[in-house]
Every structure is written in C-alpha cells, then in structure tokens.
Amino acid sequence: xxxxxxxxxxxxxxxxxxxxxxxxxxxxxxxxxxxxxxxxxxxxxxxxxxxxxxxxxxxxxxxxxxxxxxxxxxxxxxxxxxxxxxxxxxxxxxxxxxxxxxxxxxxxxxxxxxxxxxxxxxxxxxxxxxxxxxxxxxxxxxxxxxxxxxxxxxxxxxxxxxxxxxxxxxxxxxxxxxxxxxxxxxxxxxxxxxxxxxxxxxxxxxxxxxxxxxxxxxxxxxxxxxxxxxxxxxxxxxxxxxxxxxxxxxxxxxxxxxxxxxxx
Ligand SMILES: Nc1ncnc2c1ncn2[C@@H]1O[C@H](COP(=O)(O)OP(=O)(O)OP(=O)(O)O)[C@@H](O)[C@H]1O
Numbered sequence: 001x002x003x004x005x006x007x008x009x010x011x012x013x014x015x016x017x018x019x020x021x022x023x024x025x026x027x028x029x030x031x032x033x034x035x036x037x038x039x040x041x042x043x044x045x046x047x048x049x050x051x052x053x054x055x056x057x058x059x060x061x062x063x064x065x066x067x068x069x070x071x072x073x074x075x076x077x078x079x080x081x082x083x084x085x086x087x088x089x090x091x092x093x094x095x096x097x098x099x100x101x102x103x104x105x106x107x108x109x110x111x112x113x114x115x116x117x118x119x120x121x122x123x124x125x126x127x128x129x130x131x132x133x134x135x136x137x138x139x140x141x142x143x144x145x146x147x148x149x150x151x152x153x154x155x156x157x158x159x160x161x162x163x164x165x166x167x168x169x170x171x172x173x174x175x176x177x178x179x180x181x182x183x184x185x186x187x188x189x190x191x192x193x194x195x196x197x198x199x200x201x202x203x204x205x206x207x208x209x210x211x212x213x214x215x216x217x218x219x220x221x222x223x224x225x226x227x228x229x230x231x232x233x234x235x236x237x238x239x240x241x242x243x244x245x246x247x248x249x250x251x252x253x254x255x256x257x258x259x260x261x262x263x264x
Contacts, residue, residue, distance in 0.1 A: 022042070024077070026077070027039070027063075037240040049206065052218060064186050064188060104188045108172050147175045152168075187206070187220070
C-alpha cells in the first residue's frame with residue numbers, strides 16, 4: 001500500500017491504517033499560536049528503518065514527543081500498529097505498547113553496572129508485584145548476554161555504567177530498549193558527541209537491529225555521514241511538515257531542501 005492510499009483513509013475515531021507500524025496524519029501542534037508541527041503526515045512500515053533530518057526548529061523533537069505521548073496534538077491522527085490511537089494514551093501506556101525512545105543524552109544508571117542496567121530494564125517491563133519477587137530465569141540471563149553482545153558490551157557486564165565512554169553509554173541505553181522488547185525504536189541524535197569510530201560502530205549496530213523484522217526504527221540525526229551509512233529512506237522536516245522524502249542522494253539534490261539548508 002502506498003503512502004497516498006494510506007492518506008486517503010477517513011479521519012476520526014475508529015480509523016485504521018493496515019500494514020503500518022506508525023501512521024501520523026495531519027498532526028498539528030501549536031505553542032502560543034506558533035505551529036511547531038503543521039499538518040505533519042508520515043508513515044512507517046513494519047520493519048522499516050527511517051532517518052529524519054531537518055534544520056534546527058523543524059519539529060523533529062516535537063514529532064517524537066507526540067508519538068511518545070509527551071505532547072498532545074491539537075489535531076491529527078497518530079496510530080501504532082495500524083489501529084492503536086496514541087493520542088489518547090499516557091506516556092507509560094505507550095511505552096508498554098512497545099514504543100521505546102532514546103533521548104540525545106544518555107540516561108543510564110551510572111552507579112549500577114552494565115549488567116544491572118539491563119536487568120533493571122527487564123524488571124521495568126513487569127508489574128510491581130512480580131518485580132518484587134523477580135529472579136532472573138536462565139532464559140532472561142541468556143537474553144541479557146545476547147543483548148550485551150549486540151550492543152558491543154560483552155566484556156563489560158561488571159563495569160559501572162558511569163565508567164563507560166559516551167558512546168558505550170549510548171549503546172547500553174539502546175540495549176535497555178532491547179531488553180524491554182520494544183518494537184518501535186525512536187532514536188534522537190544517537191551519534192551526537194561520539195568519536196568517528198563510535199559513530200561507525202553505531203551505524204553497524206542500527207543496521208544489525210534493522211535485520212530483525214521485529215524492529216522498526218526511526219532515527220533523527222544531523223550527521224550526514226552517519227545518515228549515509230544507514231542507507232535508509234530519509235524524511236526531511238521543515239517548519240513542522242515533510243519537505244521531501246526519498247534516498248539521501250535524492251533529497252540532497254532536491255532544490256527545496258538545498259534552499260532550506262543553505263539559505264540559513
Ligand atoms: N514547549 C515549547 N514552547 C514553545 N515553543 C516550542 C516548545 N517546544 C518547541 N517549540 C518550538 O517549536 C519549534 C520546533 O521545535 P523542535 O524542538 O521540535 O525542533 P527540532 O527539529 O527538534 O530542532 P533541533 O534540531 O534544534 O532539536 C521550534 O521553533 C521551537 O522553538
């Protein structure tokens with residue numbers, strides 16, 4: 001199904017967008033009359049990796065805030081998994097649905113070890129009573145080992161998270177989202193502040209996650225080398241709307257995009 005046919009779906013309660021993991025239609029968010037999002041429409045398919053770029057103030061963070069329930073849109077539809085209306089849900093409910101967000105700055109528990117951070121992420125997925133009674137099963141232990149390998153921290157389970165490099169903290173936090181088995185991962189400028197080697201390793205990590213069709217990934221990023229390394233479809237936001245969409249080469253050759261970036 002193409003984006004155009006999806007946009008033809010009727011609005012209002014009870015709408016559905018089959019075959020999509022994230023469906024954003026005509027979303028507007030205003031702050032004191034200023035439109036941070038202006039009838040924004042965007043569709044992410046299951047298993048897709050999408051990169052979002054755009055100049056400062058384009059609305060990228062506000063879009064993430066709307067998807068995760070931090071900000072309520074003035075109008076528009078936001079559906080998860082083709083039918084779940086995210087505009088009616090709290091941030092906790094949305095996280096429990098399987099939508100995980102990683103903010104630009106790492107927010108790991110610095111005084112806990114790498115292993116304990118992953119263990120905690122697993123516990124947070126559970127209800128309070130079972131958390132109190134929680135003991136790691138062999139299977140869960142195995143899952144933590146697996147995730148340690150995926151995020152490149154296999155040899156650091158006992159290290160305090162506070163002693164990790166900036167890049168390693170970012171990978172640990174991605175590992176925490178994996179422990180929670182999130183299906184839609186929203187990554188906000190994951191390579192900001194990383195060394196070149198860390199940036200390359202992060203691109204490999206994201207491409208690795210993308211191999212698993214269970215994961216859909218939306219990556220907001222300013223670093224064009226990194227965006228190129230991901231090789232994904234790129235959406236360009238500007239003034240709260242989609243300005244262009246396509247391969248990185250295609251959007252970089254788009255006159256409107258060039259004007260927005262160079263005209264500033
Ligand atoms: N709570 C708020 N109150 C008033 N204006 C806001 C608020 N949040 C965002 N804005 C404005 O909305 C616009 C979009 O901001 P947003 O942070 O979403 O952009 P962005 O694309 O994430 O920018 P950056 O790349 O700099 O992070 C900006 O002009 C910003 O000043």
